Amino acid sequence: MLLNFRCEDEMVAVDVSRQGDEWRLVIDGREVPLQAFREQTGSWLVDTHQRRRRLWVAKKGDQHLVFCDGKVHVFDLPDPEMADDAEDTSTGGGLFAAMPGKVVKVLVEQAARVEAGQPVLIMESMKMETELTASVAGTVAAVHVQDGQLVGQGDALVDITPDPADDPEGDGA
């Protein structure tokens, strides 16, 4: 069975087949023998270098989550039937809500100049305040929220138009 995982932005092809507890994996053309057996739903016992290890797995949508010795590894296994249109949605300096929460205070106004690292907005979630800062220097193009507003994950908060790489106005000179 050939599986195409995405690790960071690279695709890694894994060809997997089994014979009892002996697994044969070909990862990126390299052959990898493996002894592994399923202990129960979500956990595997693996023997590597004469060492018995236990790994836990779960699936979240297309994501494979693997817990190994305290670390969580994430691999995407995009459904081949679904067109892969997860293009880069980066908009430069825009701020989005990373999680649901409440806007405590907007610290900038439209058309204001901001420096990279400058606090732009204070968010509250789970009773903790977090200061969101501008990732780039630029101009505030739009403020989508106001003080006290509840926002959902992924909501646009503030748009920032980054300064052009070469600043002809030279106001920072």
Added chain:
Amino acid sequence: MTPDKDMKMAKSREKRSISRILVANRGEIAVRVIRACRELGIGTVAVCSEVDRHALHAELADLAVTIGPAEPGESYLRMDRLLEVARETDADAIHPGYGFLAENAGFARACDEAGVLFIGPSPEVIEKMGEKTAARAIMEKAGVPVVPGALLPAPDDEGQYPADEVREVCAGVGYPLMVKAAFGGGGKGMRLVESPDEVVRACEGASREAWGAFGNGTIYVEKFIETPRHVEFQVFGDSHGNHVHLFERECSIQRRHQKIIEETPSPALTPKLRQEMGRAAVAAARAVDYEGAGTVEFLLGSQGDFYFLEMNTRLQVEHPVTELVTGTDLVRAQIRVAEGHPLPWSQDDLTTRGHAIECRIYAEDPANGFMPSLGEILLMNEPVGPGVRIDSGVRQGDEISMYYDPLMAKLSIHGEDRTAAIERTVMALREFAVLGVTTNVEYLIAILQEPAFAEGRLHTGFLEEYLPEWSGDRTEDGDLALAIAAVDEFDQRHRGSGTGSPGSSGSSVRQDTPWRYLGRFRVSGLG
């Protein structure tokens, strides 16, 4: 003794057995209290918000009553509802746990008035200790050393502080300084300020946060003791005038002023210093005629100088480490003392054995500003073994919601000595698998493996000093993990749907997570 006080003591000395306790909390602490009640043959009533109907604490209790919507202000903080439920369910006592209403004098008073026993100190004591500035004055008078500090002028109606006055007061205290909530705790409403430029905004932020968390925005400033340790003493008092301490807990490992690893004994205390600080802690408890479990927090300077920080008039999150080394049960003792029994131990009875470490397992992303991580716990494996204690408030399949503190569980380890305890803790964390929400497990391991941690060189800025910009490392074992992901997928497809890894059936919703992938994995022989 004044006649008034005499009467009060006589009244509180009456024994009164408890038959049913309402636990006014949620999560792991509610579970902890319910378990203690079961052992004592005391009935339990849980309260829960609408989103917590199937939470562990609600399902463990004899009876669970939904008291309102998810917002704590509409449920867990509703004193009127809690007392109504206590009446309806014939609960004769309320255990507040920690957080929520645990240090709310108004609630303790309302309980008194409703004839329900509040398991904790008197409303007067909560009031005195809850106002950090009043507490400082009491401690100074009792001969307990305090950190130099000052009150701030009040803000205007819009929450704006008078900038010039604030800067003047702060200049008097000296920089760096801490802005703190007068009625707070737990790191909320707290800001470190390095220079006059930041102080006004810090005050506004701290005050707002204090309002949100404690319903009171009063703040004050305190001189910042550089590279101090946070060492606290567990104290206990009864209605018979007895006061003891149950030794210290070192809680210097903090992120955003919130503890994440606590241990006892503190590697910094000599027997002499321990005795000195223990004596100060008992003096503090005695100064307010303290009843029940409490904690006296100190800042410990590098020269062995220590200062009273605050007194927490409740059970602490980190109480298990004390229980492990002293062989006591603090919740059981709380209940017994509330019933009017004398303390189960005298100071001479109390000794410690071995070393204990607690790690707080949070649903948060340490690589991303400790941002809470929300969602369903698709998989959870709690470690087991000798010396391993888990206090957990959630199970696999539960949801971490934005409404509450993201503490999922506490891992408390007992070992023969500090080295053994650290090794055992690391092993347990390596098996504390949580998938679906991001946790701080990898981060906790990184802290415990820091050489400075092993050497016991702890201070409250430890994480900023030794693990700044920490983002984890997933290159090691990345190949093995990928192999198992492939093997599991293969296995699932050959077994048919629904029998594979958790979360594999049902939700096929695509979700983004804040995980960043780290480079390309080296692929080598695994056999």
